[in-house]
Amino acid sequence: QDLILPNGGTPAGTSSPASSSSLLNRLQLDDDIDGETRDLFVTVDDPKKHVCTMETYITYRITTKSTRVEFDLPEYSVRRRYQDFDWLRNKLEESQPTHLIPPLPEKFVVKGVVDRFSEEFVETRRKALDKFLKRITDHPVLSFNEHFNVFLTAKDLNAYKKQGMALLSRVGESVKQVTGGYKLRSRPLEFAAIGDYLDTFALKLGTIDRIAQRIIKEEIEYLVELREYGPVYSTWSALEGELAEPLEGVSACIGHCSTALEELTDDMTEDFLPVLREYILYSDSMKSVLKKRDQVQAEYEAKLEAVALRKEDRPKVPADVEKCQDRMECFNADLKADMERWQSSKRQDFRQLLMGMADKNIQYYEKVM
C-alpha cells in the first residue's frame, strides 16, 4: 500500500547545515527499521485547560489514523490527561513485562516555582507525551496491545479503567510470582554488558545534563551584562556628532546579540534538556526490566536444580520447568530485540538532537553577524 508521507516529496540532497535537521526528519520517516509499511499514525496536540470544582488540569487531543483491522474506524480523536498516560504505561508494564516500555515525562514538578500551566511547561510535556505514543506506535508488539488500542479510541476511558481494576489483582499475583526473590547464578554476558552499558550511559547523560544547565546559567548571566552594555553606546552616541551613527550601530548590534542569545538558551531548555532527561528515565526503566529478566532466569535455574536434586521423573515438574524455560527464553528474545530497536532509535534521536543543537548555535551566530 502506498502511503502519503506527511512531509510529502522525496528527501532532497541538500548540504546546507540549516536544513540538515529537516532532512533527517524526512529520512526518519522513510527509514523504517523493520521494513514494514506504516499503518498507524498517532499525534498529541492541542492542550486545553479544564477548570473544575475539585481541580484544574490539562487535556491533550490524541489523533489516531490507522488502516489496521484492530481499529473499527479509520480515524479517532480523543482527549486525555497525564493521569491517563500514566495508567497506560502501568498497564503496558503489567501486560508486557518482557518489553522495554518508553518513559513518560516526570509526573511531579519538583523544582519549586515551576508553573504547571505555563505555556513552556505544557508544550514541553506535550512533546514528550507525543514521543511516548509514537514510540509505542513504532513497536511491533506494543502497538497491538489491547490497552493501547482502548487508550486511543475509547470515548470514556474511566469506565474501562474501572473494569480493568478487577483483573488487576490476578495479574498482580503472577507478576509477584515472577519477581519472588530468586538468586541468579550467572548473568549471560550479553545482558551483563547491557547492564554495564546502561549504568555508564545514564551516568554520562546525567553529567551532560548538569553541564548543559550550567551553560544555560552562565549564558543568562552573560545576557544580563550584555543588556546593560548595549545601551551605554546609545548614551554615548547622544553626546557625539559624527560618531553618533557608528555608536548607535554598535548599540543595535549588541541588542541583536542579546535577543539571539536569549532564543538560544530557550531552545536549549525546551529541546535539548528534555531529551537528555527522557533517556535517563529510559535507562532506569530498562534496568528494572533487566532485573525482571534476571528473576525469570533465576526462577528457571532454581526449578531446574530442584528437579535435578529430586531425580524423579514426574511429568508435572518438567512441564513447570519447561514453562519457566520458555518464559525466560521469550524474555531474552524480546529484550534483545527491544534493545536493538532502542539503540537504533537512540542513535537517531541523539543525532537529531546534537545536529539540532548545532543548527541552533549556527543560527545564533548568523543572527549575531
Place this chain on the structure above:
Amino acid sequence: MTENNFGLKKIEISVSEAEKRTGRNAMNMQETYTAYLIETRSVEHTDGQSVLTDSLWRRYSEFELLRNYLLVYYPHVVVPPLPEKRAEFVWHKLSADNMDPDFVERRRIGLENFLLRVASHPILCRDKIFYLFLTQEGNWKETVNETGFQLKADSRLKALNATFRVKNPDKRFTELKHYSDELQSVISHLLRVRARVADRLYGVYKVHGNYGRVFSEWSAIEKEMGDGLQSAGHHMDVYASSIDDILEDEEHYADQLKEYLFYAEALRAVCRKHELMQYDLEMAAQDLASKKQQCEELATGTVRTFSLKGMTTKLFGQETPEQREARIKVLEEQINEGEQQLKSKNLEGREFVKNAWADIERFKEQKNHDLKEALISYAVMQISMCKKVGFGFGEDTVYSKL
C-alpha cells in the same frame, strides 16, 4: 611606527622592548621597575631606507615627567595621554599587577603610541625637551628640571574640582568642558561593563569545555556513535580554548577606548586653563577698576567707597595735600602698570583661545577618525569570531559520524 616631520627630518619612533630592572631609588631602597627601549630611525627620502640614529632606555616615570613638562609649556594643546599607571577595569583573568608580562606588553604599545602622537603633533613635535627625550639618555631629567617648569605650573590647576566664578565665561569652553566630563563618564561606564561582559563570556566558553571529557567518555561505550561523539568532544575543547584569543583582541579595543578616556581628561585640562586665565583676567580688570576709582576719589576729594584710610583720616584728621599727591602718584603708576598688564593679559587670552581652539578642532577630527576605525574593527572582530564558531558547529562531518 609612523613617519612624521621632526625638525625637518623624517623619523620613525618605536618602543621596541621592555626589560625588568632593579636599582636603587631616591631613598636608597631597592626597587624593581621596567625599562623600555626607544629606538629612533631617520628615513632617507630617496630610497625609503631607515637608519638607526638613537636608542635609549626610559622608564614610565620619565615619560610622566615629559608629559607634565608639555602640559605646562603648552597649555593650549590637548596633550596626548599616557597609558594607565595602574591596571583598571580588569576582569578576573586579567592581572592587576604592574609586573605582569601582558600588562607590560600593553603598556609598551601604549607608550609607543604616546610618542607617536607627540611626534605627529604640529606644535609638540618641535619641542627641544621632547627631542632630547629621544636622544639624550643621561642627564635628561636634570635638563627638564632646569627649565623650572614645576614653578611655572599653576598649583590651582591641581585642584580639579575647585570652581572659579568667572563672570563672562566663554560659552564654547563651558560646553566643551561639559562634553569632556560626559565623555569621561560614559567611557568609564562602558569599560566597566565591558570588563564584566568579558568575564561572563569567558565563563560560558570555559564551561563548554567540560563537555569535551564527557563526550569522550561516552564515546568509549558506544559502537556506531563513538566516532561522532569523539569529534563532538574535540570540537568543544577547541571552542572553549578559543576564548583566550578572542578576549586578547578585545583588550586591544579596550585600550583604544582608554586612550580617549584619558584624552577627555586632557581636553578638560585645556578648558580649566582657559577658565583660570579668564578668572585672572577678570580679577586684574576688577583690581584696575577699583584702583582707578580710588584715584578719582582722592583727586576729587569725594569718598564714595569705604576705605580704612578714609576712616582713619576722618578719625585722626585729614592728610596733607603732599601726602595726597604722593598717594595719587603711586596709584597712577600702579594704574599704568595695571593697564599694561591687562592689555597683555587680554592679548594672551585671545592668543590662547585662538590656538586652543585650533588644536581642539584638530583633536576633534583625530578623535572622530580614530574612534570610528576602532568601532569598525571591533564589529569586524565580532563578526569573524562568530564565523569561526559557526563554522565549527556546522561541520557536518562531526555530527554525521553519529
